[in-house]
Amino acid sequence: MLPIIAKTLPFFVLIGLGYAAAATRFFGAEAAAVLTKFVFFFALSAMLFNFTATLEISALTDWTFLGCYLLASVLVYALATAVAVVRKQGAAVAAVEAQTAVIGNVGFLAIPMLVALFGERAAAPVLMVLCVDLIVFGSVIVAVIVGSRGRLGLSTFGTIGMGLLKNPMVMSISAGLLWSLAGAPVPGPMADFLDVLGSAATPVALFAIGASLAGKSAERASVALWLSSLKLVVHPLVVAVFALFVFDIEPFAASMMIATAAMPVAGNIYIIAQHYEVAPQRASTAILFSTVLSVVTLTFVLGWIG
Numbered sequence: 413m414l415p416i417i418a419k420t421l422p423f424f425v426l427i428g429l430g431y432a433a434a435a436t437r438f439f440g441a442e443a444a445a446v447l448t449k450f451v452f453f454f455a456l457s458a459m460l461f462n463f464t465a466t467l468e469i470s471a472l473t474d475w476t477f478l479g480c481y482l483l484a485s486v487l488v489y490a491l492a493t494a495v496a497v498v499r500k501q502g503a504a505v506a507a508v509e510a511q512t513a514v515i516g517n518v519g520f521l522a523i524p525m526l527v528a529l530f531g532e533r534a535a536a537p538v539l540m541v542l543c544v545d546l547i548v549f550g551s552v553i554v555a556v557i558v559g560s561r562g563r564l565g566l567s568t569f570g571t572i573g574m575g576l577l578k579n580p581m582v583m584s585i586s587a588g589l590l591w592s593l594a595g596a597p598v599p600g601p602m603a604d605f606l607d608v609l610g611s612a613a614t615p616v617a618l619f620a621i622g623a624s625l626a627g628k629s630a631e632r633a634s635v636a637l638w639l640s641s642l643k644l645v646v647h648p649l650v651v652a653v654f655a656l657f658v659f660d661i662e663p664f665a666a667s668m669m670i671a672t673a674a675m676p677v678a679g680n681i682y683i684i685a686q687h688y689e690v691a692p693q694r695a696s697t698a699i700l701f702s703t704v705l706s707v708v709t710l711t712f713v714l715g716w717i718g
Contacts, residue, residue, distance in 0.1 A: 416715040423525050423618055424707050430622025444623035451617045456519055457584035459610035463527075463535040464588025465598055471536040472543070472589065476659055481669055482544050484654040485514045488647045489549070492639070504690045507556035508681065509635075512698045513642035515549055516675030518542045519581055520621055524614035526671055529714070530664075537668035539585060545678075546582055550575070557688045624679055625700055636697035640677070643702050644709040648674035667717040674713040676702035 433439035464472070492513035496506035516522065518541060526534040554575065577583070591598070598606070651673040655666040677699045686692040 416718055417711055419529055420525070420711050420714060423521075423528075426615060426618035427622040427625075427703070430619035430624075431626050432622070433619075434623040434626035439623055444620060444626075447616060448620045448624065451520065451613055451620055453580050455609055455613035455616055456523070457580045458606045459523065459613045460539070460581060460584040461588040461591075462598075462603075462606045462610050463532065463539065464585050465591040467536060467588070467592055469589060469593055472540055472585075474540065474665070477537065477661055477665055477669065478540055478544060480654050480659040480661055481541055481651065481673075482548060484651040484673075485544070485549070485647070488642060488650055489514050491646070492642055495638070503560035504557045504688070505694075507553050507560075508685050508691045508695055509639055511549060511553045511681050511684070512639045512677050512695055514647055515545050515678045515681060516643060516647075516672065517621070517678045517703075518545060518672055518675060520617040520679070522672045522675045524617055526668060528614060530668070533664070534668050537665045538672050541669060541672045542581065543585070546579065553684060557690055621679070621703065625703060633697065633701075635694055636701045639694075639698040640702040640705055643677050643698070644674060644705055648713055671710075671713055671717055674706070674710050676706040676710070 430439070430444075434441070434444055489510045492510040493506045496509045501509070518538065522538050523535070523542070526538055555569075648670050652666075652670045655661040655669050661669065677695070679699055682692060682695045682699055685695040
């Protein structure tokens with residue numbers, strides 16, 4: 413376990429550094445937002461394109477892998493929804509809570525961390541998880557919230573489609589796959605440019621995660637702890653059972669699926685909750701708690717799979 417702690421510690425120290433910089437006002441909220449935008453639209457996009465442009469299409473269309481992760485996540489999603497309904501929460505709030513229980517910080521944390529720890533072969537399984545999160549669950553939450561307000565129609569599906577088209581992670585993965593499908597090599601200067609820009613994704617993304625946490629307050633702690641336990645413990649556990657015993661996924665791919673499922677709650681859930689005015693503080697607190705607690709839980713999972 414100590415070697416894993418030694419390897420993961422720099423990642424969490426970077427998050428802590430970002431938090432300290434923002435908490436002490438050395439790094440303002442506006443600067444943190446700009447930094448996040450840089451990672452989201454430029455550095456991370458370059459990294460994702462670089463990975464997918466050199467991958468075979470078959471590496472991202474492992475239907476057994478995709479089905480395994482999707483079914484395991486749907487089970488946890490259903491559990492979170494059922495508990496929300498028992499607590500007499502509306503459909504929109506239940507959707508936000510369920511999203512919190514299964515969507516981890518894949519883009520800003522899983523991809524940089526797992527690729528750094530396990531090499532570029534970790535990229536394909538992590539990207540498949542990201543595709544399920546973005547396309548399936550990213551569409552479901554919008555449809556449920558809008559549908560709960562009686563406004564579900566063709567315009568809703570247009571909104572979902574435009575949201576995917578405007579998402580740089582979706583676009584960079586798609587562009588990389590098209591490049592790979594064309595069979596064209598990445599020119600040297602272009603590859604060097606993508607390497608330089610993409611290399612900024614890991615440190616800047618981790619710093620930005622920490623800076624964004626400084627603006628979050630802890631409210632509805634009991635609900636946030638329940639949702640954090642679902643995300644950090646229940647989700648990776650169910651994924652592990654499905655990957656190892658139900659679907660018999662190849663060991664390395666199964667390990668990456670489990671590690672990705674163990675990531676803390678994704679920050680974009682707060683953005684969606686705030687946009688639709690559905691339990692934003694609940695999502696914010698779950699992000700804060702799960703990120704702090706993941707220092708222990710994620711290290712344990714990485715030590716187990718390693």
